[in-house]
Amino acid sequence: MAALTLPFENSFAALPPEFFTRLMPTPLPAPYLVGVSEDAARLIGLDPAQLDADAIDVLAGNRVPDRASPLAAVYSGHQFGVWAGQLGDGRAILLGDVATEAGPVELQLKGAGLTPYSRMGDGRAVLRSSIREFLCSEAMHALGIPTTRALSVIGSDHGVVRETIETAAVVVRMAPTFVRFGSFEHWFYRNDEARLRVLADYVIDRFYPELRDEDNPYAAMLEEVTRRTATLIAHWQAVGFMHGVMNTDNMSILGQTLDYGPFGFMEAFNAQHICNHTDQQGRYSYAMQPQIGHWNCYALAQALVPLIGSVEATQQALDVYQGAFGTKVDELLHAKLGMKEQREEDRALLDELFGILQANHTDFTLFFRRLSGVHAASDAGDEPLRDLFIDRPAFDAWAGKYRQRLRAEGSVDAERRVAMNGVNPKYVLRNYLAQVAIEKAQHKDFSEVERLLKVLQRPFDEQPEHEQYAALPPDWATEVEVSCSS
Template sequence: MGFGWNFDNSYARLSDTLYASVGLHPVSDPKIVIFNEMLAKELGLSSDELQSEEGVQILAGNKAPEGSFPMAQAYAGHQFGYFTMLGDGRALLYGEQMTPENERFDIQLKGAGRTPFSRGGDGRAALGPMLREYIISEAMHGLGIPTTRSLAVVSTGEKIIRETDLPGAILTRVASSHIRVGTFQYVANWGSFEDLQSLASYTIIRHYTDIPNSDNQYLYLLQEVIKKQAELIAKWQLVGFIHGVMNTDNMAISGESIDFGPCAFMDTYHPETVFSSIDTKGRYAYGNQPKMGLWNLARFAESLVPLLDDDEDKAIEIAQGQISQYMGQFEKYWLDGMRAKLGLFDQEDQDKELADELLDLMEKNQADYTNTFSALTIGQHEKSPLQGKDGFEEWLQKWELRRSRQTQSIEESTELMKNSNPSVIPRNHRVEEALDAAVNGDLSVLERLLAALADPYDYSSEYEEYCIVPETQKRPYRTFCGT
């Protein structure tokens, strides 16, 4: 069986400082839990063959696919502000699959066993968190937000030891690359100048092909990465996504969202919302994400300093100049997105105020973020979580007046809103319900949830049950880092 593999291992050719080649750690009884046939097709892979007995061996890390070069990538990172060496401690990169469209995607197994970067860990992952990453990454894709994807989750047939024994699993992750801010930090700290230069040049070739080949190309790289992150984080904010662990090793240079450990979507709007059990100080709270993006990008800029100018002072000044652009860019992306959520095509100075007033009303009244926008979209104000609340009528009038001042019709405006306001998001209680059922062998709940999340801007009533807000919970919802 050929499976459709078409590997090109360009990262392996770059510099062996950047990775450690690794052997396989077979598991005893691998079985497919979920498989993404649409994604397999996009990658040029045969779904039937990959789901066969031989295919499962590949997805479990028991047998390397032809042409692959199994490796663990080296990287470092600031975790909650503290710098440390990291690297793939439980992930194995098979290589880069070249698709029929000649696109390049990393194929990585997460949970595939120990590597030279494992430190004290067992290199393994549990079924619940790997399915969670599958759900959220596919939900992000459905929402149109750049993200790594999930091709499959296999159960290993083995238990992993945590606080309790948990069923083990391996996720096949697909990414346009796994180059992180932390990869640059690693090379800037422990690699040579040539390593840094070749990583930066490689990143340009792989992700930023529009950058001109000039003396300034690393400056352009910094500029483009800043822009991509400003755009990405604006998209997170607009759908109420909270990443939960925005460490520098979890910021991908490609501009894709990566590592869906303790992430979750916000129901009730509040800027201080935190779900992660380990984020005790709220460093990565919803409202802090833009600022944390800036902090991470400053670390990226620091890593690039040797490439920006021979004169260090001048290089730092250049880096600072670029970093200072970020907040303005973020705000612009955010406001453009907010205008679309409110059905506005053109720009007026008071638009930010209009949006902020709505957010204030949501915060004051503990309104559901997603449902506030979807009620506006379908024009059923009686369904709005803000209906009957002080100030909402006045706000509606202001908004309707603003909408009527543009040349586009109300129908066009509504269409724009439908494409900008998801009716379905992966609500925490729904995700938990799907995971519980799946871990107990019933995949139907997960499959239905995934079907709803594939088309989150569909306002038909088919998946209406996913729009229902959970009853107020006694304790706040908590997520835990990837077990």
Template sequence: MTPPQPMPRFAFDNSYARLPDRFFARLDPTPVRAPAMIRVNERLAAELGLDPAALASPAGAAVLAGNATPEGAQPLAQAYAGHQFGNWVPQLGDGRAILLGEVIDAQGRRRDIQLKGSGRTPFSRMGDGRAPLGPVLREYIVSEAMAALGVPTTRALAAVATGEPVMREDVLPGAVLTRVAASHIRVGTFQFFAARGDDAALKALADHVIARHYPDSAEAEDPYLAMLDGVIGRQAALIARWMSLGFIHGVMNTDNMTVSGETIDYGPCAFMDAYHPQTVFSSIDTMGRYAYGNQPRVAHWNLSRLAQAMLPLMGEDIDAAVERAQAAIDTFPARFRAAWLSEMRAKLGLGSARDEDEALIDALMEAMAASGADFTLTFRRLADAAEGCDGPRGQFADPAAFDAWTARWRSRLEADAMTPAARPAALRAANPLYIPRNHLVEEAIAAAMAGDVAPFETLNAVLARPFDEQPGHERHAAPPQPGEVVERTFCGT
């Protein structure tokens, strides 16, 4: 008889659970019928000081499915509110997620460990608290790809099948995602307490965020204004990084924007194939509010809601507080543009900054939009052009437009600080060859739903090295064929 396996050990230190009880609801995950491990992220497990083999065992699957609670865990569902598509919802919260606790990783960083799809909570409203397998695998693929691309993001530690059906439009297999984050504190968390006039909770929350994410702000003349400024800076850099990769979040509600500056909630997200600034994939974004080109404006609006929620912390003189907060918010467009220009200069192989760079970048983007050029391959193939080949010319329905732009680009390169010999490698280091193309993600999900996880495993392996040429994986770099194009992506709620 096989002896029982020990439960995985987590060195929990749960700071959020030490906040007042009105910040969350304490409850255990709801057990599932037949937990079975799909995949453990071994590298991330090691970063977190966890034993990958123990996580992959039946005892580990039981923990990560919610059937067993490890020692030191303090399971809870977090409270928050938010603007969803611009509409105010005073209470949202973790309706299908439970925070097990926090660990300190190998680099000394505090990380949340959360189960997503772990059952109903007091914040579930009419939902079942469960997650279908497809959205769990989508979030695993895309969040890990984003990490490999150098984007601040939540991470996927594991995916576990539940052995239970989930009812959506069809009956679907269920799963639980183990999500890792610097924290799960959102703009909507601040809104939750501000809307209730709970200044004491606002202060406790802000103090927690400063200690956890912005410790330097504690020494500022106005720590809360300094924290706000820090969030603005991180979000400007984050959205610029998204845009440089052709990423569309799809549901940039205030409850889906973290104060840590990490990307969170990969629902109807997508990477563009053919470039156009008004590209939308999300099936629920019928008005294009969260289109690719609208993301900076939405981030600015969301940050304004954070500033509004934090006003009670900025002194008794409300007019003065509004003036200071507004001044901070007003810096976002310039900070985003500076971050975006820095990202895009690297994508063009520019080692220095000149005033004409913005017009050069805009001209390429306009030509790409007019021709429906593939976003990822256009930039990737600039390395070939720098070596004297045609580069991305074949991506353009009107090659003459690319030729005209190329003449401007080559003239700019002659005045640049980077040497021609160094440029091709720099371009390949700045421009990925592999992204989670929508048709490949859907293909991997469909295969897994039919019991074959090999395409899921292969796609994850390729996306872990997005900048490296990987012979034999040309299909993973190619745009979709006409019959493979995915036009809509869906939430899993």
């Protein structure tokens, strides 16, 4: 069976033993398959059709594949802006990494039981959050946003206590590495420069080998990570994605979206929207994400100062953030509006747009998708858009300026429509869609998980047979809350 014979290489396990604890996953009673991503499976050479009972045992953590070297990594971090000290993989166990044509891919079991880093937790994940992470990981990949992947969700009737009694599940997550900003902070705050250097050398040699010949490879790594982080968050803002818990231990050293917890996609636009019910202060609101990304890069930079050697060189590496974010978000927003050229006066047009989206709480995804129907010469195609606004005269005024801007660069309606529909998704993982799939799965009906996954893997296609997944959310959707409980 293919799942038992993956050619694990275990590069992280080759680091000194202080970086992790070796341990076996805790068996999950009577596991069953909830969902599998065929796309993610193909990445590591697996055929989903071969996922028999033995394979499900592997994906649940009940059997360890040959050549795997299970471990839980140690790291620390800032949580909600406060130093939290040692954290670590409290419910995640790394099996090892597999070589692929696209580079190494680590397989990690999330929800695989207690580890030395579980603190007050039980080491388990629940079906609810596991389905959300599974679907969103694959949805973000389909949107072209850097992210960890999700191979499968395995469920069980085993009960775990959260606000209520829920059932346990295990997600198999995939990424080139799960090293995070907090991995470096851990050794910095312990004043252990030797192990800090070991970790930095590992990351550079394995993931940034082109930086090894730089005059200061550690500064070059910080600069590249900062640039990738800024670019990632520009992607988040452009698609209306809110991470919800941007702690430094949830920030990937590769600039990928990591640790899907209380995330959300913007619906009725509100720049101050907080998708995480636990975030009482709004630290991780939509509007704050770019600033917090910068703050997190500063936290990483502080940890790397002993290796970089000077505050000046460290600051210089960090200085790329604002430019990288601004350049990417401008590029993405111009593409969303179907504008090929970038002009100085466009800032006023964009600011006015987001002002009327805010004032009218317009649905973010529907607005940008329908915007492709606007005609440069007249308002003949405006009605589907106007229907999204309470203050229609305000929209009409902006739309007139937008059409004028399109005409100024000779925009062709048909060409622009195709280009805009290639960057403005019709389908995103709205919380209520996930909730419907979760509730069915809790009654052992996994058809909606499978159906929703397939829809989200083609977010830019029309898919008229799935039109209901692109509709405005129902009234009850406002009652769906997500928090750090998972």
